[in-house]
Amino acid sequence: MSDTRHSPRRPRAVVVWTLLLTSAATFMASLDNLVVTTALPIIREDLGGDLAALEWIVNGYTLPFACLLxxxxxxxxRYGRRLVFASGVALFTLASAGAALAGSTDALIAARAVQGAAAAALIPLSLTLISAAVPPERRGAAFGIWGAVNGLAIAGGPLVGGTITxxxxxxxxxWLNIPIGLLVLPLVLTRLPESRGPVKRLDAAGTALASAGLFGVVLAIVRAHEHGWTATSVLAGFALGAVLLYAFVRHESRTPEPLLPLGLFRSRAFTAINITSLLMYAGMFxxxxxxxxxxxxxxxxxPMEAGVRMLPWTAMPMIVAPLAGALTDRIGGRPVVASGLLLMAIGMGWFALYADPAVSYAGMVPAFILCGIGMAMFFAPSGAMAMGAVPPGMQGIASGVNNSAREVGGALGVAVLASVFAARGGYASGQEFTDGLVPALWVAVGLLVVSAAVITWLPRRGDGRPAPASGDPTDARPADRVPA
Structure with a gap:
């Protein structure tokens, strides 16, 4: 199959099937990122295990997910996006069955790790499959639908987990994933068109260095809350990860067919959207x-009541994201994303000002709504912006970079905010919890404000529509000149 730059305009049925199937598969993957959080106390009663084991039920998914994107x-x-995406669906379905049948925390952690590895194929390749199937002038709306489903899954994880538990x-x-996977897999193989990038061979050395370097950094982040940011093992993880990532950059600058063409970062649009994604996910997660x-x-x-009361936040993406995606097609992504990030920052600030052990739920609802609208306004254009910031042949690896930034940001946000919480508060009483929560939320506000400032660095042209084809598939600079 040829490069997506030369793909003909797809029939409407192909576009619809692509959106349906990629959204269904990524819903599973995104949902399972946080779905176990409200079930952890029950899992502990059933399987046993200490607090560290319970944390690894969450982190066991995050680590391979972030490192294998x-x-x-x-x-x-290299081998076909539909083929690898279908393999991810099959592996995720099998791993879900393994997690459901787990009889110990070790078995559950192992199954979660396989889930995370499979999810690493689903999330980034869903974006490239959509880019290949949807006409350029409609991709903002298409990514808006994808963003609505993805945002709903992430924010709705605690509700789904709490209700089922x-x-x-x-x-x-x-078990919920099994029928979805069995239904989606044959349809992916028969209804989605195949596409490939310009890569002729796999960069094995670059792949090993990038995966190992990300593993060291993310592992250090998720262990920092448990062991402290200055613990020897944590600092060693950061140091080893940094060395490996430096070696990865050196290798990529010299190899003729790199895993990550460094020329992509010559695009201000590509650099800005990835920094913004990292900071936004840190604040949100x-x-x-x-x-x-x-x-x-x-x-x-x-758990179920808590999930229901977050619906003013979690339901917003389904309503707002498609509208924000369509708006992106008209005015570009930069003003939509910047406005969304500022709305989230206002919502978080509302929480921080209003937080009190005796707070009423009604007083929190406006903040939930602001955060939900803001999150939807980020999710809808960000996929189109990441894809539009690079030449079409590089959209696969660009999607992997963007999703890696999001996952690292999510892990970093949980670790940093939990550390701030632990330094200023605790679980002994409602007041002590609030004493830790308030400064942690102000840190989240700061992250969101900085991310909004970064997105304004995005060039006025090239903030949400695909780049024109370039003679050099590694040259990302034309993306900065796309009309907005």
Missing amino acids: LFASALGD EHLSWHWIF GSIFLLTQFLQLIMGYS
Whole structure:
């Protein structure tokens, strides 16, 4: 199959099937990122294990997910994006069955790790499959639909996990994926068009260096909360990861067919959207991690009740993201994303000002709504902006880079905000919890404000539509000249 730059305009049915199938598959992957958070107390009662083991049920998914995104994107470019995407669906479905059948925390952690590895193929390749199938003038709206589903899955994870755990069993969190996977897999193989990137051979050395370097950095981040940021093992992880990533950059600058063409970062648009994604996910994931606990531990709601009360936040992407995606097609992504990030910052600031052990839920609803609208306004254009910032032949690896930035940002946000919380508060009383929550939320506000400032660095032209084809597929500079 030829490069997507030469792909003909797809029939409408292909566009519809692509959106349906990629959204369904990525919904599974995104949902399972946070779905276990509200089920952890029940899992501990059933399987045993200490606090560190419970944390690894979450981190066991995050680590391979973050570290294998570039590798999976490169495999898709080389061997076929539909083939690798379908393999990810099959592996994710099998791993979900393994997680549902797990009889110990070790078995559950292992199954979660396989889930994370499979998800690394689903998320980035979904974006490149959409880019290949959808006409350029409609990609903003298409990514808006994808963003709505993805945002709903991420923010709705605690609700789904809490509801299923409360009324069925934690095992059904994972059994839920099986019928979805079995339905989606044959349709992916028969309904989606195949596409490949310009890569002729896999950069094995670059893949190993990038994956190992990301593993060191992300592992250090997720261990920092447990062991402290200055612990020897944490600092060693950061140091080793940094050395390996430096070696990766050196290798990529010299190899004729790199895993990550460094010329992509000559595009201000590409650099800005990735920095923005990292900071936004840091603020969002860290805040959700603490606010779901606040609703349960301080306000006294059950897991399901807490999830229901977050609906003013979690339901917004389904309403706002498609509208924001269509708006991106008209005015470009920069003003939409910047406005969304500022709305999220205002919402987080509202939480920080209003937080109190005796707070009423009604007083939190406006903040939930602001955060939901802002999150939807980020998700809708960001995929189109990441894809439009590079030549079409490089969209696979660009998607992997963008999703790696998001995952590293999410892990960093949870670790940083949890550390701020632990330094200023704790779980001994409602007041102590609030004392830690408030400064952590202000850190999230700062991250979101900085991310909004970064996105204004994006060039006025080239903020949401695909770049024109370039004679050099590694030259990302034309993306900065795309009309907005």
